[in-house]
Amino acid sequence: MAHEHEGEHEFILEIPEFEHLSYEVEEGIALVTLRRPEALNALSQDLLQELAEVTEVIHQDPEVRVAIFTGEGKAFAAGADLKEIAALKDPFMAREYALLGQQVFAEIAALPLPTIAAINGYALGGGLELALACDLRVASREAKLGLPEVGLGLIPGFGGTQRLPRLIGRGRALDLIFTGRHVSAEEALSLGLVNRVGEDALEEAKKLARKIMKNAPIALALAKESVVRGEGLDLAEALEIEADLFGYASATEDMKEGVRAFLEKRAPNFKGE
Numbered sequence: 001m002a003h004e005h006e007g008e009h010e011f012i013l014e015i016p017e018f019e020h021l022s023y024e025v026e027e028g029i030a031l032v033t034l035r036r037p038e039a040l041n042a043l044s045q046d047l048l049q050e051l052a053e054v055t056e057v058i059h060q061d062p063e064v065r066v067a068i069f070t071g072e073g074k075a076f077a078a079g080a081d082l083k084e085i086a087a088l089k090d091p092f093m094a095r096e097y098a099l100l101g102q103q104v105f106a107e108i109a110a111l112p113l114p115t116i117a118a119i120n121g122y123a124l125g126g127g128l129e130l131a132l133a134c135d136l137r138v139a140s141r142e143a144k145l146g147l148p149e150v151g152l153g154l155i156p157g158f159g160g161t162q163r164l165p166r167l168i169g170r171g172r173a174l175d176l177i178f179t180g181r182h183v184s185a186e187e188a189l190s191l192g193l194v195n196r197v198g199e200d201a202l203e204e205a206k207k208l209a210r211k212i213m214k215n216a217p218i219a220l221a222l223a224k225e226s227v228v229r230g231e232g233l234d235l236a237e238a239l240e241i242e243a244d245l246f247g248y249a250s251a252t253e254d255m256k257e258g259v260r261a262f263l264e265k266r267a268p269n270f271k272g273e
Ligand SMILES: C/C=C/C(=O)SCCNC(=O)CCNC(=O)[C@H](O)C(C)(C)COP(=O)(O)OP(=O)(O)OC[C@H]1O[C@@H](n2cnc3c(N)ncnc32)[C@H](O)[C@@H]1OP(=O)(O)O
Pocket: 038, 039, 040, 042, 078, 079, 080, 081, 082, 083, 098, 101, 122, 124, 125, 126, 127, 148, 149, 152, 154, 155, 156, 157, 158
């Protein structure tokens, strides 16, 4: 499969055949759907590999403005594949396994565009960690979220011990990590673990994507970069980065268009330039 983009330079994007997920792009929104419903979309190594590949495709696809990750069936993803975890022979293999998940999720987190997890059902363990690697999370009312690893004698290993406290604070994160309990969509909303709850997670996520896409694409990428790069730094250093990126944003055609449109009392027509 390939998308063709006609224009000054013809560009052909090769899209691999995926077995455990599907990829489509509609009106600027990339939709990645995990498709192992018989195992509640458990994240096998093959599926993680495909997630890495699809992330690279999203990175290269100039049509994509926002990416949504979701799952087929009653789960977003019920965690790492426990059959594969059971087969890990020693701590070194287990460490490699954690590093694989961490690396794939770091690639998703580093995408230079807004990403949304549409949590249509269970998001447990590695499944929640995938959602945490996205910028925003939208859940359906019946979704259940949690990090149940300690109940298996494990700990969250695909980023959960780091991204969850950064998102909702240490105390609330440790409540979820120590108890392993499943929280409802409503509680997840009150914890700040999800941004929105709706009848249909995917429809709600698309609505949010369309709202985001009204804004200038380069500004969105720079705003994300500023937030992400600033996270590990002290305030003074982080503010310097913000000022630099504000400078980049001010040099775009879209900035001129945005300001002109405001003064002319019309909607802006952003081109991502
Ligand atoms: C670094 C990251 C580490 C981790 O992520 S560790 C894993 C953390 N996740 C979990 O512990 C959740 C495991 N799953 C469950 O607790 C339950 O499932 C649910 C509560 C999500 C749903 O329960 P119900 O509705 O009764 O479905 P069902 O019969 O348990 O599952 C349907 C099929 O899906 C398989 N499955 C579910 N989760 C996983 C998984 N994480 N890895 C591999 N397979 C899984 C089952 O075994 C079963 O399959 P079959 O029909 O062949 O018996």
